[in-house]
Amino acid sequence: MTNAILDGVDDSRWALLDMLAGMRRTLYLYTPWVRPALYDDPEVVDVIRSRVVNQPKLRLHLLLPPAGEWRSHCPHLMRLSERLTTALILRTPNRREIPDVPELGQAFAIADERELLHFSDPRRLIGSYQPQPTERLKELLELFQRIWSRSQPDPELSRLGL
DSSP states (O other): OOOEEEESHHHHHHHHHHHHHHOSSEEEEEOSSOOHHHHTOHHHHHHHHHHHHHOTTOEEEEEOSOGGGTGGGOHHHHHHHHHOTTTEEEEBOOTTTSOOOGGGGSEEEEETTTEEEEEEETTTTEEEEEOSOOHHHHHHHHHHHHHHHHOBOOHHHHHTTO
């Protein structure tokens, strides 16, 4: 696989599916905007489900906006998060404790600390896919880990029993 420029849902869906198919251990995903056409796509959700079932040690760490902003638009993702509570870990960033950096207006996914899916425009799904480690990947992974350590389970999802 080579680097790819992503322009819209079709490109982004292809890149995310490729990333998920090659993932062996961990996926880190941060997005300030949950676009249902990508994150609630039935094929994407099915690939996640089958990967976790076939490889129970897989972990997906998702930093998403508050569930109230996306829950009703992403029923497939909600059902999946209800079923895969130990493998699919959803948290919401603590807005008071996250750094003020431009990257947090963007979205990114990192698989196994080696592949990067980066959306400079997460609403329109414009970005790039880099299937090999880069310095940018290391920077974004460090940012993700800083935010993750200060994040918490979404209170709205907790009320739902997730």
